[in-house]
Amino acid sequence: xxxxxSIYLHLPLMLLVISLVYSATRHEAWDExxxxxxxxxxxxxxxxxxxxxxxFGVSYLL
Amino acid sequence: xxxxxxxxxxxVPPHEPSMLAAFLSFxxxxxxxxxxxxxxxxxxxxxxxxxxxxxxxxxxxxQNVYLPRGGHANSLGGSLMQRWHFIGQFWIxxxxxPAVWQFFGGSMPSEEKSRFLHNYQKAPSEREVNDFLVNSDxxxxxxxxxxxxxxMLNLLVIYDAYAGPMFPAGVKRPESDQAGPKPQPAxxxxx
Numbered sequence: 001x002x003x004x005x006s007i008y009l010h011l012p013l014m015l016l017v018i019s020l021v022y023s024a025t026r027h028e029a030w031d032e033x034x035x036x037x038x039x040x041x042x043x044x045x046x047x048x049x050x051x052x053x054x055x056f057g058v059s060y061l062l
Numbered sequence: 063x064x065x066x067x068x069x070x071x072x073x074v075p076p077h078e079p080s081m082l083a084a085f086l087s088f089x090x091x092x093x094x095x096x097x098x099x100x101x102x103x104x105x106x107x108x109x110x111x112x113x114x115x116x117x118x119x120x121x122x123x124x125q126n127v128y129l130p131r132g133g134h135a136n137s138l139g140g141s142l143m144q145r146w147h148f149i150g151q152f153w154i155x156x157x158x159x160p161a162v163w164q165f166f167g168g169s170m171p172s173e174e175k176s177r178f179l180h181n182y183q184k185a186p187s188e189r190e191v192n193d194f195l196v197n198s199d200x201x202x203x204x205x206x207x208x209x210x211x212x213x214m215l216n217l218l219v220i221y222d223a224y225a226g227p228m229f230p231a232g233v234k235r236p237e238s239d240q241a242g243p244k245p246q247p248a249x250x251x252x253x
Binding site for chain 1: 102
């Protein structure tokens with residue numbers, strides 16, 4: 001089936017597009033866009049890592 | 063010998079609000095920016111958002127952007143209540159208009175001529191949806207999320223075309239915004 005791989009493989013694409021587009025709407029200069037996109041990428045990745053750790057912890061305890 | 067200090071960069075002219083550019087970006091993501099000669103950003107928005115939208119549709123077997131008809135969905139409002147995803151998808155612009163066209167019964171190529179075009183953004187039957195979802199993994203769920211995110215991100219792109227970026231080129235982001243609020247002296251304390 002088309003795209004029938006692990007849905008987690010889509011995460012990097014989603015992170016890249018969302019952080020890049022959002023940053024490009026806040027800045028005009030490309031160096032600033034890329035720095036801001038990197039920051040947002042790290043923030044989102046951190047948030048998802050926290051959620052993953054919490055879920056792993058919950059599933060381990062239950 | 064003393065050298066003259068480097069000349070300060072010329073001030074950036076303020077971005078003039080443009081309804082036309084905003085409308086163009088609503089029609090096709092990034093078109094307003096291209097109209098404003100901000101080509102690189104326009105192409106970035108166009109490729110990213112349209113790519114995300116169409117990839118999302120493909121992941122959902124081209125059956126996740128539509129307005130249902132019949133039952134409680136006998137009016138546009140009723141249809142939107144039943145398929146609220148479309149409120150987010152709509153903002154991608156022209157790419158979501160076939161769903162509106164199909165809802166109002168506009169003519170499409172016959173099924174014999176092109177099955178894909180005939181059913182493009184047409185509300186699938188419940189049986190079709192069920193058969194597809196039962197025989198697939200979570201990819202279709204992620205597919206409609208892609209289409210909604212693309213539509214919602216285009217709202218930011220439309221605003222960027224209308225009012226320009228928050229920080230134009232040459233305007234540095236304030237330090238306080240980057241490092242959080244500065245500590246304030248205690249009330250009544252010595253300065």
